[in-house]
Amino acid sequence: MIEKTEKIIMLKDFYGPLLTQKQQDALNLYYEDDWSLSEIADSMAISRQGVYDLLKRAEQALLDYEQRLCLLERFSLTREHLDKVIMLLNDIKSADRQKIEGALEIIRAIDDLI
Amino acid sequence: MIEKTEKIIMLKDFYGPLLTQKQQDALNLYYEDDWSLSEIADSMAISRQGVYDLLKRAEQALLDYEQRLCLLERFSLTREHLDKVIMLLNDIKSADRQKIEGALEIIRAIDDLI
Structure with a gap:
């Protein structure tokens, strides 16, 4: 459960x-502020099931x-x-050339990655 | 014009x-393969105006x-x-500590950035 929560929070940061x-509001209230579905439902003036569906759709979109991407x-x-490079x-x-070369290799790998 | 083309190609790589x-197909044909609107229209069996609209909407989405993001x-x-770090x-x-510190500072900046 914690793992899923962490992943959703990280995905929310990106997307x-x-x-x-x-x-976004529903995800923030549920995952960051730890509100219950009922509390979010009251706050948003929608049903508890509505909040559940909203969260599920948002998670699926993330x-x-x-x-x-x-x-x-x-x-x-x-x-x-x-x-690693740090x-x-x-x-x-x-003047440890070998280590510096190692660092450079990693930096080039980052460059290819992004 | 070239600048816009380059930007669209880079945005296409990301998004x-x-x-x-x-x-995606229309953007690739127009920006990567340098096809004309008419050529794309023939290939896709839609009107030239249809291709134009398709490209405009795709560019706007990018x-x-x-x-x-x-x-x-x-x-x-x-x-x-x-x-810079490379x-x-x-x-x-x-063993130039000052330069190594400079490199580290940049790497930390990257870390904050991503």
Whole structure:
């Protein structure tokens, strides 16, 4: 459950602006502010089932966008590369050409990725 | 004109998968393969005006996606940063801590950006 929540929140960060304002509001209240379906229903003056459907459609749209553009996947990978390059650079104490080349190789991989 | 063409091609690389197959096909034929509106019209069995409208709607969709997600802008900036960090790293001949710190600062900026 937590894993799914985290994924939806990350997808919302990437693709939120492509959703309707109502979808964004419902996702924010449910996933960020931890409101219940009933509380959101009261706030939006729609039925509990309506909120449920709204959230499901919004989540499905996010998953569909990710399937098409893979932004989350690409950025996760980019971040992994960046972490590695930072570790490498932090480790350079002298003119260690081999390490610098390693860092460069990763940076080129990032360049191909984005 | 060339500038607009390049921008549309770059936007198509980012957001193409969000367009309909027909829109993607028309954009590819017109911008990548340099077909005329009439040639595309013949190929798609629609009117020349129909192709024009199809292209206009596709281009507007691309611009709208960019306005919402700013992927092109963000990636252009990321690429600039990467170019700088590569130049910096290439320039390191010895244990030049200052340059390494400079590179790290840029990498952190990339990290904040993505």
